[in-house]
Amino acid sequence: MSAAYFRLQQLISPSLPIGAFTYSQGMEWAVESGWIKDAESLYAWLDSVLSGTMVTMELPLLMRIADCIEYKDAQGCHDWSAYLLSCRETSELRAEEQQRGQAFSALLDKLPEAAVWPELSDPVWRGAMDISQLSGFALACHKWNISREDMLRGYLWSWLENMVIGAVKLIPLGQSDGQRVLFRFTDYLSTACEEAFDVEDDDIGASSPAQAIASSLHETQYCRLFRS
């Protein structure tokens, strides 16, 4: 088994110190308001974000950014990252995107093998990594020979796992209820990656208005555990 497999596991682990567990992407307000109240409504929420944002925006952009890295197109990488940020619907979701991006590149700076990558010290590449978590993630996947498919699946799984961990805390749910929600998604996850392959440049964008409203209202939520 190649090193690529283990490197991917490291990149998508909830223990990666980029603070993934501090973001709920509006779920904290959705729980407070009663939109999410049990395993069923959690499943419905995540299924909706998966098809309304992940498949139509993040995964297609991750592929575009990976292409730019492969063809050494720094400006392209920057432009897609800036586009991603402009698709994020609220100030908290934008702050999250940037904080995750910066935490990810700061982590790469500290890994002996990664620290010497020229992209980390180039202003255009670094600029892209500092506004979006996708750029740093795609760069690491490229350098460590992680395949496109595995990169997409890994990114998607990592997002889903972190959301479920957050929701188990928020609702609250039992650990095994959380596992059952994850389990229910297994079949759809591969389909989601295939659907993302078919999204054309012009159609890339997020359409999750209730999540955008939940995230907007989270900004003034009185009692909060999460940063988004």
Added chain:
Amino acid sequence: MRLEKRGERTVMAGLTHRGPLRVQRPFYPEGETSHIYLLHPPGGVVGGDGLSIDIECCQNAHGLFTTPGATKFYLSAGATADVTQMLHIGAGCALEWFPQESIFFTGAKVKAKTQIDLEDDAHFMGWEISCFGRPVNKERFLHGKVHSKFFVRRNGRPLLSDHLLVSDPKHLSAAAGLRDYPMQGLFVATGGTEELLEACRDVLAEAQTKLTNSLPAGLTLLDDLIVLRVLGISTEKMQSLMIPVWQLLRQKVLNKGAEIPRIWNT
């Protein structure tokens, strides 16, 4: 269409048009600001139709656009209707964009794009109200494909790239999507600050108390854009949340009175 300020007034300095889309002569209910109605006499848009609007504001022009009625998109036999609205707002200019709602009938196939290009200190305020099916008649949007984009850039840099995509009835009931509300409203205004955002939140909260049932509605600040999103079942109720926010920002940012286009009252 080209708007320019000449003397005390914003005038239509250039206009070319083709097909049934019409522009009414500007009128001036509040001094220099030019109020303009966009008219589409056929009343509806069918598959294969293309509507294209290109407006340029320059030399300190201030224009307010609206439509006298909703734009209806009918069932398509196959082809997609294409709507492109390009609004270029030059330095020192302001454009307000308050069309009435777009109604998408079952079976409509529509690609719509509103692109707002701001230069330097240019200002924009406007909304887009989308209605799926005809809730008044209890008609649901059962199939069709609508992809509506609302993009704002300043000096070429993207500030907001908003999408609304409904290509499957499940998108209408999606938990993080429209949650079974047939309508979405998106209001966007430049000139926002944290302080103004606070003031808008107060105005929104007060407007919510006047509704029997409050609607899902959230305000956020993106760069200098104040963005309000609302879900609802009737234009009037959604507007009752969006108009007070617009009125506040109109006064604070554009230094204009809280004028509501008279045609909305008829």
